[in-house]
Amino acid sequence: MLLREKASSRRSCRRDATYHMLSLSLTGARLYEPELPYEYEVARRWWELPRSICLPLQQGGWCQVLFAGRAAGTAGPDVRDAVMRFFSVPDPALEELKEVERVVGDVEFHVRASDWRAHAHHSDPAYNNVRLHIVLICDDAQPTRRQDGRVIPTCSLADVPLGRKLVSLPIIDEKAWPCQQLSSQQRDKLLRRAGLLRFEAKSHRFLEELHIMGSDQFQGLDAYDACLFLALAEALGYGRDRVTFRALGLRLLLGRGEIAEPLGRSLCPQPIDLTRLHVLMNLLARWRSVGIWRTLRNCLWPARRAEDYQYILASLRTCFATLGLSQARTDILLCNVVLPFAAAIALLEHNEALAERGRTLYLQHPGLPSNQITRSMCAQLQLSREPRGSCLQQGLHYIYQQNCREKHCHSCIIGSQRI
DSSP: OOHHHHHHHHHHHHHHHOOEEEBTTTTOBBBBOOOSSOOOHHHHHTTTTOTTTEOOOOOOSEEEEOOOEEEOSSSOOSSEEEEEEEEEHHHTTTOOOOEEEEEEEEEESSSSSTTTHHTTTTOGGGGGGEEEEEESSSSOOEEEEESSSSSEOEEEEGGGSSOOOOOOOSSOSSOOOOOGGSOOOHHHHHHHHHHHHHHHHHHHHHHHHHHTTTOOTTTBBBBBHHHHHHHHHHHHTTTOHHHHHHHHHHHHHHSOOOOOTTTTOSSSSHHHHHHHHHHHHHHHHHHHTHHHHHHHHHHSOSSSTTHHHHHHHHHHHHHHHHTOOHHHHHHIIIIIHHHHHHHHHHHHHHHHHHHHHHHHHHHHOOOOOHHHHHHHHHHHHHHOOOOSSSSHHHHHHHHHIIITTOGGGGGOOOOGGGO
């Protein structure tokens, strides 16, 4: 009941704060414009801000937007991974800046500053990574405070002049990003290298986990199966709530473990989450006796057609399809978990043939579904389409996590080629 009341209150406040119905005067036949704009007008202004724009903050000081971030989904903050500089000087044109802080975080849009509390963001941990509150009207004298108690700055875009040259700091070069100046051949070569680096990093992480687990048994499963099961559980939550999925996997494996509150603050899991949880339970129930790793290893090294990689890929896909998993999610599990795990086992057992098989399958995999990271990186690199092949797509993820999220171009595998 409380959740329904909160949702109803939030919808009501959003309507009151962002909309005014157009009214028609019967006597004068006059049409009145909305008193306040829609919230998407705030978002539009944000995305149209020039690079390295300096925004005045209501609390004093300035915020330089180095990168506007990427649009988020329907749940949580409006913008993810914006790169910003905060500093407090009377004039942003001064050469010596004081108290400079460079952050990467989320941004939330509202028409009114008071909407932050009206929408209960102050009590929602999903907004604890918000670093900047963008509004049009500052109607609240109280500070914008997150659930963790931290106060975040507020900027009114109504204070930013439109149609004029905006204040900008001479810190960031206004030329194109270095990664946008590569040829397609150079870019694909570097993305392939980045994709292999991501593959190797995942393999070494599995190797470390296997060394930690040793030869312990987990509810009848050996260390190989326990490590692989937890990784598959987490991968089922990619794009959703991977922490909760891994915690649920640990709960199924050991019969204990604390499970955090799922994202979305819903009493019941979403249908897509329920489906994937059923897949996880089916996996443990059907493969426990025969062994999870043994089942997948038999697919990687079949008794016949052992060199037919298309046949091997089809066998792996069928393996997960019988559990009720879609091909798209199966491919994500294969490239992010199964193949890197096979490479880790190969290192542990000094099996060069198995290592080469996992790497070759990874390089030959036709491609993964598009997601927010790959779309954001394609926009950043000004690509007309996503790269072909999973290795290159994973390269986009590697570059994003290592450098592009915080825009460290000088250490980027792509950007450093032009600096």
